[in-house]
Amino acid sequence: MIVLKAEVFNDGRHTGENIAAKLETMLSSWGIPKENVLCIVRDGGTKMKKGISLLIIKNIDCLSHQIQEKFENEEDPLLWWKVNSNKYGILSPVAKEYLVTPPTSVLSERVFSGAKIFYIPHRNRLHGERASKLLFLKFNIPSLQFNY
Structure with a gap:
Protein backbone atom coordinates (compact mmCIF):
# COMPACT_ATOMS: atom_id res chain seq x y z
CA MET A 1 0.00 0.00 0.00
CA ILE A 2 1.20 3.49 -0.77
CA VAL A 3 -0.14 6.53 1.06
CA LEU A 4 -0.09 9.52 -1.26
CA LYS A 5 -1.78 12.04 0.98
CA ALA A 6 -3.61 12.27 4.30
CA GLU A 7 -6.58 14.57 4.84
CA VAL A 8 -8.21 15.81 8.02
CA PHE A 9 -11.91 16.42 8.45
CA ASN A 10 -11.82 19.87 10.06
CA ASP A 11 -15.55 19.98 10.61
CA GLY A 12 -15.42 16.55 12.28
CA ARG A 13 -18.17 15.09 10.10
CA HIS A 14 -17.29 11.78 8.44
CA THR A 15 -20.26 11.55 6.10
CA GLY A 16 -20.14 9.64 2.84
CA GLU A 17 -20.40 12.90 0.92
CA ASN A 18 -17.46 14.49 2.80
CA ILE A 19 -15.35 11.37 2.31
CA ALA A 20 -16.16 11.35 -1.42
CA ALA A 21 -15.16 15.01 -1.72
CA LYS A 22 -11.83 14.43 0.09
CA LEU A 23 -11.04 11.37 -2.01
CA GLU A 24 -11.83 13.21 -5.22
CA THR A 25 -9.59 16.12 -4.16
CA MET A 26 -6.71 13.76 -3.36
CA LEU A 27 -7.02 11.84 -6.63
CA SER A 28 -7.23 14.98 -8.75
CA SER A 29 -4.22 16.55 -6.98
CA TRP A 30 -2.13 13.53 -8.04
CA GLY A 31 -3.75 13.27 -11.48
CA ILE A 32 -4.98 9.74 -10.83
CA PRO A 33 -8.08 8.68 -12.78
CA LYS A 34 -10.76 6.93 -10.74
CA GLU A 35 -10.58 3.93 -13.09
CA ASN A 36 -7.05 3.18 -11.82
CA VAL A 37 -8.06 3.06 -8.16
CA LEU A 38 -9.00 0.06 -6.06
CA CYS A 39 -9.98 0.90 -2.49
CA ILE A 40 -9.72 -1.64 0.29
CA VAL A 41 -12.24 -0.76 2.98
CA ARG A 42 -11.36 -1.90 6.49
CA ASP A 43 -13.59 -2.76 9.42
CA GLY A 44 -16.85 -2.53 7.44
CA GLY A 45 -16.75 1.30 7.42
CA THR A 46 -20.22 2.10 6.07
CA LYS A 47 -19.53 5.81 5.61
CA MET A 48 -16.30 5.07 3.76
CA LYS A 49 -18.14 2.58 1.54
CA LYS A 50 -20.77 5.22 0.79
CA GLY A 51 -18.10 7.79 -0.10
CA ILE A 52 -16.37 5.35 -2.42
CA SER A 53 -19.63 4.30 -4.08
CA LEU A 54 -20.54 7.98 -4.64
CA LEU A 55 -17.28 8.36 -6.58
CA ILE A 56 -17.93 5.09 -8.43
CA ILE A 57 -14.55 3.60 -7.47
CA LYS A 58 -13.87 -0.14 -7.51
CA ASN A 59 -13.60 -1.45 -3.98
CA ILE A 60 -13.39 -4.57 -1.88
CA ASP A 61 -13.66 -5.20 1.82
CA CYS A 62 -10.43 -5.88 3.68
CA LEU A 63 -9.61 -9.50 2.99
CA SER A 64 -7.97 -10.06 6.36
CA HIS A 65 -11.39 -9.57 7.90
CA GLN A 66 -13.16 -11.71 5.30
CA ILE A 67 -11.05 -14.79 4.76
CA GLN A 68 -11.54 -16.62 8.00
CA GLU A 69 -12.62 -19.96 6.66
CA LYS A 70 -10.10 -22.77 6.72
CA PHE A 71 -10.27 -25.85 4.62
CA GLU A 72 -8.97 -29.31 5.36
CA ASN A 73 -5.62 -30.43 3.94
CA GLU A 74 -7.41 -33.00 1.81
CA GLU A 75 -9.65 -30.38 0.17
CA ASP A 76 -8.71 -29.21 -3.31
CA PRO A 77 -7.81 -25.48 -3.12
CA LEU A 78 -8.86 -24.87 -6.73
CA LEU A 79 -12.27 -26.39 -6.02
CA TRP A 80 -12.57 -24.28 -2.86
CA TRP A 81 -11.85 -21.11 -4.86
CA LYS A 82 -14.34 -22.16 -7.54
CA VAL A 83 -17.07 -22.58 -4.92
CA ASN A 84 -16.15 -19.33 -3.11
CA SER A 85 -15.28 -17.19 -6.16
CA ASN A 86 -18.40 -15.04 -5.80
CA LYS A 87 -17.59 -14.32 -2.16
CA TYR A 88 -14.00 -13.21 -2.86
CA GLY A 89 -14.52 -11.94 -6.41
CA ILE A 90 -11.42 -9.87 -7.08
CA LEU A 91 -9.04 -12.27 -5.32
CA SER A 92 -10.37 -15.43 -6.98
CA PRO A 93 -8.64 -14.99 -10.39
CA VAL A 94 -5.33 -14.30 -8.64
CA ALA A 95 -5.65 -17.46 -6.55
CA LYS A 96 -6.48 -19.52 -9.63
CA GLU A 97 -3.40 -18.17 -11.41
CA TYR A 98 -0.99 -18.94 -8.57
CA LEU A 99 -2.44 -22.21 -7.29
CA VAL A 100 -2.07 -24.12 -10.54
CA THR A 101 0.72 -26.63 -11.00
CA PRO A 102 3.40 -25.36 -13.38
CA PRO A 103 3.37 -27.27 -16.68
CA THR A 104 7.11 -27.89 -16.44
CA SER A 105 9.45 -29.40 -13.89
Missing part, protein backbone atom coordinates in the same frame (compact mmCIF):
# COMPACT_ATOMS: atom_id res chain seq x y z
CA VAL A 106 12.01 -26.60 -14.20
CA LEU A 107 10.87 -24.85 -11.02
CA SER A 108 10.95 -27.99 -8.91
CA GLU A 109 14.36 -28.91 -10.33
CA ARG A 110 15.59 -25.44 -9.39
CA VAL A 111 14.41 -25.99 -5.81
CA PHE A 112 16.18 -29.36 -5.63
CA SER A 113 19.36 -27.75 -6.96
CA GLY A 114 19.03 -25.03 -4.34
CA ALA A 115 18.65 -27.67 -1.63
CA LYS A 116 22.13 -28.97 -2.50
CA ILE A 117 23.51 -25.77 -0.98
CA PHE A 118 22.00 -26.59 2.41
CA TYR A 119 22.30 -30.38 2.50
CA ILE A 120 26.04 -30.92 2.56
CA PRO A 121 28.00 -33.51 4.60
CA HIS A 122 28.89 -31.19 7.50
CA ARG A 123 25.24 -30.02 7.79
CA ASN A 124 23.67 -33.44 8.07
CA ARG A 125 21.46 -32.51 11.04
CA LEU A 126 19.48 -29.81 9.26
CA HIS A 127 15.80 -30.45 9.91
CA GLY A 128 13.23 -30.23 7.12
CA GLU A 129 11.42 -27.22 8.53
CA ARG A 130 14.61 -25.15 8.78
CA ALA A 131 15.71 -26.25 5.29
CA SER A 132 12.30 -25.28 3.94
CA LYS A 133 12.62 -21.80 5.44
CA LEU A 134 16.14 -21.36 4.08
CA LEU A 135 15.01 -22.40 0.59
CA PHE A 136 12.06 -20.04 0.81
CA LEU A 137 14.39 -17.16 1.65
CA LYS A 138 16.92 -18.14 -1.03
CA PHE A 139 14.30 -18.01 -3.79
CA ASN A 140 12.13 -15.15 -2.53
CA ILE A 141 14.53 -12.50 -1.21
CA PRO A 142 15.68 -11.62 -4.77
CA SER A 143 12.08 -10.86 -5.75
CA LEU A 144 11.96 -8.22 -2.98
CA GLN A 145 15.02 -6.54 -4.52
CA PHE A 146 16.45 -6.22 -1.02
CA ASN A 147 19.98 -4.85 -0.91
CA TYR A 148 21.92 -6.29 1.98
Whole structure:
Protein backbone atom coordinates (compact mmCIF):
# COMPACT_ATOMS: atom_id res chain seq x y z
CA MET A 1 0.00 0.00 0.00
CA ILE A 2 1.20 3.49 -0.77
CA VAL A 3 -0.14 6.53 1.06
CA LEU A 4 -0.09 9.52 -1.26
CA LYS A 5 -1.78 12.04 0.98
CA ALA A 6 -3.61 12.27 4.30
CA GLU A 7 -6.58 14.57 4.84
CA VAL A 8 -8.21 15.81 8.02
CA PHE A 9 -11.91 16.42 8.45
CA ASN A 10 -11.82 19.87 10.06
CA ASP A 11 -15.55 19.98 10.61
CA GLY A 12 -15.42 16.55 12.28
CA ARG A 13 -18.17 15.09 10.10
CA HIS A 14 -17.29 11.78 8.44
CA THR A 15 -20.26 11.55 6.10
CA GLY A 16 -20.14 9.64 2.84
CA GLU A 17 -20.40 12.90 0.92
CA ASN A 18 -17.46 14.49 2.80
CA ILE A 19 -15.35 11.37 2.31
CA ALA A 20 -16.16 11.35 -1.42
CA ALA A 21 -15.16 15.01 -1.72
CA LYS A 22 -11.83 14.43 0.09
CA LEU A 23 -11.04 11.37 -2.01
CA GLU A 24 -11.83 13.21 -5.22
CA THR A 25 -9.59 16.12 -4.16
CA MET A 26 -6.71 13.76 -3.36
CA LEU A 27 -7.02 11.84 -6.63
CA SER A 28 -7.23 14.98 -8.75
CA SER A 29 -4.22 16.55 -6.98
CA TRP A 30 -2.13 13.53 -8.04
CA GLY A 31 -3.75 13.27 -11.48
CA ILE A 32 -4.98 9.74 -10.83
CA PRO A 33 -8.08 8.68 -12.78
CA LYS A 34 -10.76 6.93 -10.74
CA GLU A 35 -10.58 3.93 -13.09
CA ASN A 36 -7.05 3.18 -11.82
CA VAL A 37 -8.06 3.06 -8.16
CA LEU A 38 -9.00 0.06 -6.06
CA CYS A 39 -9.98 0.90 -2.49
CA ILE A 40 -9.72 -1.64 0.29
CA VAL A 41 -12.24 -0.76 2.98
CA ARG A 42 -11.36 -1.90 6.49
CA ASP A 43 -13.59 -2.76 9.42
CA GLY A 44 -16.85 -2.53 7.44
CA GLY A 45 -16.75 1.30 7.42
CA THR A 46 -20.22 2.10 6.07
CA LYS A 47 -19.53 5.81 5.61
CA MET A 48 -16.30 5.07 3.76
CA LYS A 49 -18.14 2.58 1.54
CA LYS A 50 -20.77 5.22 0.79
CA GLY A 51 -18.10 7.79 -0.10
CA ILE A 52 -16.37 5.35 -2.42
CA SER A 53 -19.63 4.30 -4.08
CA LEU A 54 -20.54 7.98 -4.64
CA LEU A 55 -17.28 8.36 -6.58
CA ILE A 56 -17.93 5.09 -8.43
CA ILE A 57 -14.55 3.60 -7.47
CA LYS A 58 -13.87 -0.14 -7.51
CA ASN A 59 -13.60 -1.45 -3.98
CA ILE A 60 -13.39 -4.57 -1.88
CA ASP A 61 -13.66 -5.20 1.82
CA CYS A 62 -10.43 -5.88 3.68
CA LEU A 63 -9.61 -9.50 2.99
CA SER A 64 -7.97 -10.06 6.36
CA HIS A 65 -11.39 -9.57 7.90
CA GLN A 66 -13.16 -11.71 5.30
CA ILE A 67 -11.05 -14.79 4.76
CA GLN A 68 -11.54 -16.62 8.00
CA GLU A 69 -12.62 -19.96 6.66
CA LYS A 70 -10.10 -22.77 6.72
CA PHE A 71 -10.27 -25.85 4.62
CA GLU A 72 -8.97 -29.31 5.36
CA ASN A 73 -5.62 -30.43 3.94
CA GLU A 74 -7.41 -33.00 1.81
CA GLU A 75 -9.65 -30.38 0.17
CA ASP A 76 -8.71 -29.21 -3.31
CA PRO A 77 -7.81 -25.48 -3.12
CA LEU A 78 -8.86 -24.87 -6.73
CA LEU A 79 -12.27 -26.39 -6.02
CA TRP A 80 -12.57 -24.28 -2.86
CA TRP A 81 -11.85 -21.11 -4.86
CA LYS A 82 -14.34 -22.16 -7.54
CA VAL A 83 -17.07 -22.58 -4.92
CA ASN A 84 -16.15 -19.33 -3.11
CA SER A 85 -15.28 -17.19 -6.16
CA ASN A 86 -18.40 -15.04 -5.80
CA LYS A 87 -17.59 -14.32 -2.16
CA TYR A 88 -14.00 -13.21 -2.86
CA GLY A 89 -14.52 -11.94 -6.41
CA ILE A 90 -11.42 -9.87 -7.08
CA LEU A 91 -9.04 -12.27 -5.32
CA SER A 92 -10.37 -15.43 -6.98
CA PRO A 93 -8.64 -14.99 -10.39
CA VAL A 94 -5.33 -14.30 -8.64
CA ALA A 95 -5.65 -17.46 -6.55
CA LYS A 96 -6.48 -19.52 -9.63
CA GLU A 97 -3.40 -18.17 -11.41
CA TYR A 98 -0.99 -18.94 -8.57
CA LEU A 99 -2.44 -22.21 -7.29
CA VAL A 100 -2.07 -24.12 -10.54
CA THR A 101 0.72 -26.63 -11.00
CA PRO A 102 3.40 -25.36 -13.38
CA PRO A 103 3.37 -27.27 -16.68
CA THR A 104 7.11 -27.89 -16.44
CA SER A 105 9.45 -29.40 -13.89
CA VAL A 106 12.01 -26.60 -14.20
CA LEU A 107 10.87 -24.85 -11.02
CA SER A 108 10.95 -27.99 -8.91
CA GLU A 109 14.36 -28.91 -10.33
CA ARG A 110 15.59 -25.44 -9.39
CA VAL A 111 14.41 -25.99 -5.81
CA PHE A 112 16.18 -29.36 -5.63
CA SER A 113 19.36 -27.75 -6.96
CA GLY A 114 19.03 -25.03 -4.34
CA ALA A 115 18.65 -27.67 -1.63
CA LYS A 116 22.13 -28.97 -2.50
CA ILE A 117 23.51 -25.77 -0.98
CA PHE A 118 22.00 -26.59 2.41
CA TYR A 119 22.30 -30.38 2.50
CA ILE A 120 26.04 -30.92 2.56
CA PRO A 121 28.00 -33.51 4.60
CA HIS A 122 28.89 -31.19 7.50
CA ARG A 123 25.24 -30.02 7.79
CA ASN A 124 23.67 -33.44 8.07
CA ARG A 125 21.46 -32.51 11.04
CA LEU A 126 19.48 -29.81 9.26
CA HIS A 127 15.80 -30.45 9.91
CA GLY A 128 13.23 -30.23 7.12
CA GLU A 129 11.42 -27.22 8.53
CA ARG A 130 14.61 -25.15 8.78
CA ALA A 131 15.71 -26.25 5.29
CA SER A 132 12.30 -25.28 3.94
CA LYS A 133 12.62 -21.80 5.44
CA LEU A 134 16.14 -21.36 4.08
CA LEU A 135 15.01 -22.40 0.59
CA PHE A 136 12.06 -20.04 0.81
CA LEU A 137 14.39 -17.16 1.65
CA LYS A 138 16.92 -18.14 -1.03
CA PHE A 139 14.30 -18.01 -3.79
CA ASN A 140 12.13 -15.15 -2.53
CA ILE A 141 14.53 -12.50 -1.21
CA PRO A 142 15.68 -11.62 -4.77
CA SER A 143 12.08 -10.86 -5.75
CA LEU A 144 11.96 -8.22 -2.98
CA GLN A 145 15.02 -6.54 -4.52
CA PHE A 146 16.45 -6.22 -1.02
CA ASN A 147 19.98 -4.85 -0.91
CA TYR A 148 21.92 -6.29 1.98
